[in-house]
Amino acid sequence: MKKGVNYLFSIHRITGCIIAGFFLMWFVTGLILIYHPYPRLTDEQLYEKKEILPSLLPDIQSIKQKAGENIKQLHIRQSQGQTLATVTTADSCFTYCCNDTTVAVKPITFSFLEETALKWVNAPVIKVDTLHERVQWILYSRYDRAMPIYKFYFDDPEKHELFISGKTGEVQQLTDKSQRLWAWLGAIPHKFYLPFIRKNLDLWDTSITIGGLLCFITSLTGAFVGIYVLLKRHKQKKKWEIPYRKRWYRLHHITGLLFGLFLIAWGISGMISMQRIPQWLINTNGNYIFNSSRMWGKKPLPIDTYELDYRQLKTAYPDLKEVSWTHFRNIPVYTVIVGNRELQIDASTPKIKKLFIPEQTIIEGIQEVHGKNVNFQISLLDTYDNYYLSRTESLPLPVYRVVIDDDISSRYYISPETGYIRYLNKNKMAKKWLFSGIHYLNIQWLLERPMLWTISLWVLCLGSAFVCLTGCWLGTKFIKRYLTKGGYDKNRLQ
Structure with a gap:
């Protein structure tokens, strides 16, 4: 028993020396990240800068004459003063000037990019770089398709x-010095958003997973040895007391006992943040990603089923900027950008009305995916629940909740x-609790009480950070002692 305990003490000391500073950084930067996220353009910002469509728009018959009858996708927008239609058929995809x-469609020139830049920022341009690979503020793989990018x-x-x-003339990212500063203090170290790591997804994934694993091991062994020495002292003296006399040892032991469970939990959440729950642990028969086309149908609706003349949208919405033809099962729909927002318009009737998918359409979609004889419960929610939750209230409401009676506990929010x-299924629901439930305290009861959520997060983060701070100090002393004296006393902490 004593040999095993000594072994755990050694693991805690060694992993603590390696990871305490990293864990401390995680808590401090995590608090900053809550209030200053990594810079990104919002949809509203992008929509706001798009060109408005003119009053005179082409009728659908002229588009059909140009594209043929077998139109699979259709999108109309305004660019460089031209009204452009992008048409996708079974054989091709092309854009032409309506x-x-x-x-001919005007090409993307550097002068056009300069004009676009000045529309976004009303200030002199002092330098322009041409980028052919991802750099600090454009790290996601989707930026590869936009190269070259001009900064x-x-x-x-x-x-x-x-x-x-x-390539497209579209703005990809906008930052200012304040956002960049806060990102360096918060999001970049917290998420390992450094180009040499983030550009290699496997390396980034592995780095975060190993970091979380080391945090978990250190926290778990620390909790064990902390409880062990406490029980040992109680057995010796028949009273409860902290067995350490030196200040930093006492502080590390006390705060470790208080916040050890949360450190273990946050270690787990960091470890699985980039991983799925293994199928051998919670088997869902490989059903992890759901393609919405299974619910709504892959085959496009014929253009003639769109009863609403899309040109009426310009009258109803003077700041109309884009129109896309789509559908949800048998409901033809126009997805439109108006001002700085996106709307879905039901095109099944000649009158303009916003989309509201009826319950029967949802039921038909569920039966399409799971079979006619599937048992399920459907309800319309006006509030969030634990599996459909947003602290910023960015998820749309109302929403249909559909709970399927199957082996993997499938459920949908539509x-x-x-x-x-x-x-979601039981695998995803487990990850919800092990990752976002722990990592962000995304728990309905807490989020419904914002002040309590804020206090809880700050107390837990600061308390856990103090455990790591004392661990850093003790780790530094341990390393110094080891290097200067050639070893350490195994019984020093016992």
């Missing part, structure tokens, strides 16, 4: 930097106004 089919530097008090795709689908 104003005059004999006029514009502006001479304004906020020191804005704007990234624009040379927005009747947007067609958004969130799919």
Whole structure:
């Protein structure tokens, strides 16, 4: 028994020396990250800068004549003063100018990119870089498709930097000096958002997983030895007291006992943040990712089923910017960008009305996926629950909740106004608790009480950070003692 305990003491000391500083960084940067997330452009910002469609729009018959009858996808937008239609058929995808089919679509030129940049930031441009690979503020793989990307530097008090795709002319990212500073203090170290790590997804994934694993091992062994020495002292003296006389040892032991459980939990959440719950642990027969086309149907609806003339949208919404033809099962729908928001318009009738998918359509979709004889419960929610939850209230409401009676506890949350689908099964629900439930305290009861959620998070983070701080100090002393004296006394902490 004593040999095993000594072994755990050694593991705790060694892993603690390695990971205490990292764990401390995680808590401090995590608090910053809550209030200052990694810079990103919102949909509202992107929609706001799009060009408004003109009053005179092409009728659908002229589009059909140009594209043929077998239109699979259709999208109309305004760019460089031209009304452009992008048509996808079974055989091809092409874009043409609706104003005059004999006029070529204007290419993306550098002068156009400069004009776009000045629309976003009203300040002189002092430098432009041409990027052919991802850098600090454009780290996600989706940016590869936009290369080359031009980075514009502006001479304004906020020191804005704007990234624009040379391929599409679309803005990819916008940062200012305040966002960049807070990102370096919070999101970048917390999420390992450094180019040499983040650009390699396997390396990034592995780094976070190993970091979380070391935190978990250190916390678990620390909790064990902390309880062990406490019980040992009680057995010797028949009273409860902290067995250490030195200040830093006492502080580390006391705070470790108080916050050890949370350190273990956060170690677990960090370890699985980039991982799925293994199928050997919670088997879902490989059903992890759900493709919404299974619910709504892959085959597009014929253009003639769109009873609403899309040109009426311009009258109803003067700041109409884009129109896309889509569908949800047998309901033809226009997805439109109006001002700085996206709307779904039901095109099944000649009158303009916003989309609201009826319950019967949801039921038909569920039966399409799970079979006609499936047992399920469906209800319309006006509030969040533990598996459909957003601290910022960004998820759409109301939402249909569909709970399926099957072996993997399938459930769906489906927005009747947007067609958004969130799919879960028992594997995903377990990860919800082990990751976001622990990592962000995404628990319905707490989020419904914002002040209590804030206090809980700050207390737990600061308390856990103090455990790590004392661990860093003791680890530094341990390493110094080991190097100067050639070893350490195994019984020093017992």
